[in-house]
Amino acid sequence: MQEEILSEKSWFKRNWKWLTPLSVFVVVVVIMLSSLMSAGNVSDFATAFSEDKLYQDAIDKANENTDVHNVLGKLEAVDKMAILESTVEYTNNKQSVNLSVRVSGEKGKAKMDIKADKKNAEWRYNLIKLRIKEPKQEIIVTE
Secondary structure (H helix, E strand, O other): OOOOOOOOOOHHHHHHHHHHHHHHHHHHHHHHHHHHHHHHHHHHHHHHHHOOHHHHHHHHHHHHHHHHHHOOOEEEOOHHHHHHHHHEEEEOOOOOEEEEEEEEEEEEEEEEEEEEEEEOEEEEEEEEEEEEEOOOOOEEOOO
């Protein structure tokens, strides 16, 4: 009887098709989480996510501006995904905020920069500015 030598593939050679994409996904998630945590913005994003009035009042003020209305049309409410994509920085024990969030209107899209201070549970806006890519321009709603 002749003995056959069976060579068994290594574990990695048998499982590389699912292990490689999973490894890449885990690395990307770890990098994203570490960058968020290193910036110290996790609590800022959580606070911004819950501050609906901050965004809606800024949208309402921008909708009253004739330049905004002519270029972008009526702005829609800021959706939760836009808040997650935004840049947010709270200071002064969460009583001041600087943020930039994407907004869209009937005629186009823009980034809205907001600088505001909280006084007695009311946001007072120091700056509401819309930055539009096409055509490249800025509209200052409040200064």
